[in-house]
Amino acid sequence: MFGRRPAARRALVDTKPNWLHRGLAVLAVSALGVGVAGSVALTGSAQSSSATPATAQPSVVTDVVPGVKVPDAFDARSTSVTRGNARPPVAAATAAGRLSAHAAEAEASAAESAASSGEQVADPQAIEARAEALAATASSIEKQDDTLVAKRKKAIAAAKARATKGCVPVVGGYTIAARFGDVGAWARYHTGFDFSAPIGTGLRAPTAGVVMNAGPGPASGWAGNYVVIKQADGTQVLMAHMSRVSVEVGQKVSPCDSVGAVGQTGRAFGPHMHFEVYPKGIEPGDVYKAVDPLPWLTKMHIKP
Numbered sequence: 001m002f003g004r005r006p007a008a009r010r011a012l013v014d015t016k017p018n019w020l021h022r023g024l025a026v027l028a029v030s031a032l033g034v035g036v037a038g039s040v041a042l043t044g045s046a047q048s049s050s051a052t053p054a055t056a057q058p059s060v061v062t063d064v065v066p067g068v069k070v071p072d073a074f075d076a077r078s079t080s081v082t083r084g085n086a087r088p089p090v091a092a093a094t095a096a097g098r099l100s101a102h103a104a105e106a107e108a109s110a111a112e113s114a115a116s117s118g119e120q121v122a123d124p125q126a127i128e129a130r131a132e133a134l135a136a137t138a139s140s141i142e143k144q145d146d147t148l149v150a151k152r153k154k155a156i157a158a159a160k161a162r163a164t165k166g167c168v169p170v171v172g173g174y175t176i177a178a179r180f181g182d183v184g185a186w187a188r189y190h191t192g193f194d195f196s197a198p199i200g201t202g203l204r205a206p207t208a209g210v211v212m213n214a215g216p217g218p219a220s221g222w223a224g225n226y227v228v229i230k231q232a233d234g235t236q237v238l239m240a241h242m243s244r245v246s247v248e249v250g251q252k253v254s255p256c257d258s259v260g261a262v263g264q265t266g267r268a269f270g271p272h273m274h275f276e277v278y279p280k281g282i283e284p285g286d287v288y289k290a291v292d293p294l295p296w297l298t299k300m301h302i303k304p
């Protein structure tokens with residue numbers, strides 16, 4: 001009972017291939033010139049289900065067997081043309097019918113697979129929508145790129161500004177108690193600027209650079225605890241008499257970074273931060289080689 005269904009199904013499935021085989025057999029048989037009746041019978045059976053109208057031949061030749069006298073109708077044909085040439089009208093018709101049927105089938109299956117694999121691809125509106133989405137994405141990326149370029153430019157400008165824009169070294173209020181070149185309490189003249197402020201007042205790096213001295217050093221005899229910062233261009237600034245130092249030698253600092261506090265260490269007559277500027281190549285502490293800090297402060301946009 002259960003075995004029948006698959007068999008029946010197989011028979012259905014096998015229908016088409018059998019047709020094809022039969023068609024091929026017709027061609028082969030007629031080409032070999034064997035069994036006219038058999039070939040016609042096969043052709044007839046094949047034609048019965050094809051679109052091509054059947055000829056009257058099958059009814060005429062069904063009883064013909066090899067060796068039996070061939071009817072006049074066949075004789076006439078065989079004498080005027082070869083059998084191979086006489087057959088094609090029928091064979092070609094059925095073959096063409098099958099080919100066109102196959103072509104239609106292939107077309108249908110292609111259309112079906114196209115429809116199932118990507119309806120959106122075939123839909124012009126979907127394509128347009130997708131193109132618009134892509135364009136929007138591209139535009140967004142372009143904008144982001146512009147933003148990044150702008151940010152980078154800004155960062156570079158800020159870095160340049162930092163390199164040339166200094167920071168007032170004293171947090172909060174102060175007074176300039178003495179300027180460069182002042183004479184009076186000093187051996188020859190005053191070698192820097194005195195920022196007068198209470199002890200403990202915060203001190204900041206006036207420029208970006210590397211800390212060369214932090215606390216006691218070669219100039220401590222007069223400078224007490226002092227900080228030296230070397231700029232990239234080789235200029236060094238010195239901050240003297242500090243009560244507290246919060247940086248270390250070798251440390252990189254940016255403008256306004258905290259470096260310590262105002263004091264009265266070393267030779268000082270009151271709480272203040274003595275500030276000096278040394279050109280490139282001059283050892284800080286060699287006080288009479290220090291230059292007037294004012295041009296440097298002005299260049300760094302620091303108003304003392």
Ligand SMILES: [Zn+2]
Nearest residue numbers: 178193194274
């Ligand atoms: Zn001073």
